[in-house]
Amino acid sequence: MPGLLELQGLDRSFGTIHALQDLTFAVPTGKVVGFLGPNGAGKTTAMRAIFGLVDLDAGAVRWNGDPVDQATRRRFGYMPEERGLYPGMLVGEQVEYLGRLHGMTAVAAMTAATTWLERLGIADRSRSKLEALSHGNQQRVQLAGALVHGPEMLILDEPLAGLDPPGIDAIGAVLRDEARSGTCVLFSSHQLDQVEDLCEEVVIIDHGHLVTAGSVDELATSGSSRLVVRVDEDRDGVWARDLPGATVSEVVGGEVRLVLGEAGDPQLVLRAAMRAGTVSEFVVERRRLSEVFREALA
Template identity: 45%
Template sequence: MRREQQDHGERVTATRSARADVATADIEVRHLTRTFGEVRAVDDVSFTVGAGLLTGFVGGNGAGKTTTMRMVMGVLSASGGDVLWDGRPITALDRRSFGYMPEERGLYPKQPVLDQLVYLGRLRGLGAGVARQSVTAHLERLGLADRARDHVEKLSLGNQQRVQIIAALMGRPTALVLDEPFSGLDPAAVDSMADLLREHTARGVPVLFSSHQLDLVERLCERLVVLARGRVVASGTPDDLRSSSVLRHRLVLSGDAGWVRGVTGVHAVDVEGHTALLEVVEPAAEHRLLEEALRRGDVHEFSPQRPSLAQIYREVTA
């Protein structure tokens, strides 16, 4: 009986420990605004970074992404609006447990990689042993174990980026806010980084990262937020954004497809030889199109085209 009670107690302790290690809070941005003099860099921006989700933050240069992320982290004060953590106003103590990778890299060029990362881990409240263990494991994961004693200035820009990533990921962050974390990384490092981020989201950690690499964002993210001129112009899952995008069809004929430009209710986006990319802008126009196509010869293909994130981005930011 005593042994059963002991086993039960150990299971309860392990369960509580596992639950304590899982973050389940959201980051909520509500009507966030930031002005610089007469310029409104961020204009009434609202979105949620869900617990356990990778959220991609997309926008051109000057769209307001970095300014928004700085306000989320408290590096920059907001002119208006709120940032919430777990449904309440975020505090400096909350942010201390976040992993943050800023746009401007903050590494000491003449300090060895290992010593520098352990030092940064200590600043975040990790014990020396825990910090060294976390750093060593991340250096191994990102292929930098053999460069641990090198000065940062001796590393390539891509490897310096990996060091900066480790500074954000070490320990057990409760949230991650990463500004262009994949910039300068080779494909192998991108895959390693993606695996690391998924491990954090599996713990329930909300992850917000910005990137200009739309194909990468499309591949990795469960949710997207698109910014243009300081405002959110689209947000949702990739499927949400695709369903709201203009539907296009690919038409492949046996003969020249140039005649499709004259079909009422159909917009020819691109025509090249036997192939046309089309938008049906009037109900039932596709029936007239196919009837005319069959009258002229064989139709080899008429299929809906799934828009890429790049196409959606161009539509919503135009």
């Protein structure tokens, strides 16, 4: 059943360290939500709090409006930051065992384990011990363990850490498919630019509190617009000087970078450039997530 995960006013301190400070956000269904922030921002503590692995000083976690209890958590899938399964246990049995701990019958768990191992391309390692697999394949087994019971909510802590590009693509495809099929997907990362293409929505936190949240498109296009314009006949960008509502930030190799103010108009800039010569490049630049993050902190 599609649902909505809400974290409401989470507070948690460890001695003098405030890991979470009135942290509030929601994770809607059907979208891949990136939970971003630098190392030590409080992402892992918040994720552990969803599973009751950290006692909160204040606040609550709700699923479809109800407090999250043990029965609800069984319908969630979790991949912790510190990866771990039984090193000496067979891969297939391990995934199956996790399915059964989440309430599946023996037959359903076995079937689902086989399906997920095939989908993640490691079915031939089903009878191998986990410790015999490469790091990337162990990561896939871990993901299969989080997905085997068909969770309503999938929470992955740094799932892309240490993966090569094909690995990132494979896990990204699975997350998108799960979100499309109605699963709530929340995953964390401290490498903001690396996951920009994967996220549809982001929640950015720092020092335990919310910095900003919203869709990636919204955040990338909000604030000042940036333009990159190249006029072949004017490599020094003389044409761009004194444009109303636009400021030249840099001119490199014939490319003129402009930051538009509130009164700035891209059409006005384009017309000015065309008057100066042949326009071979005209790009409206999106902000990178890292830039959004820096600007939000500033």
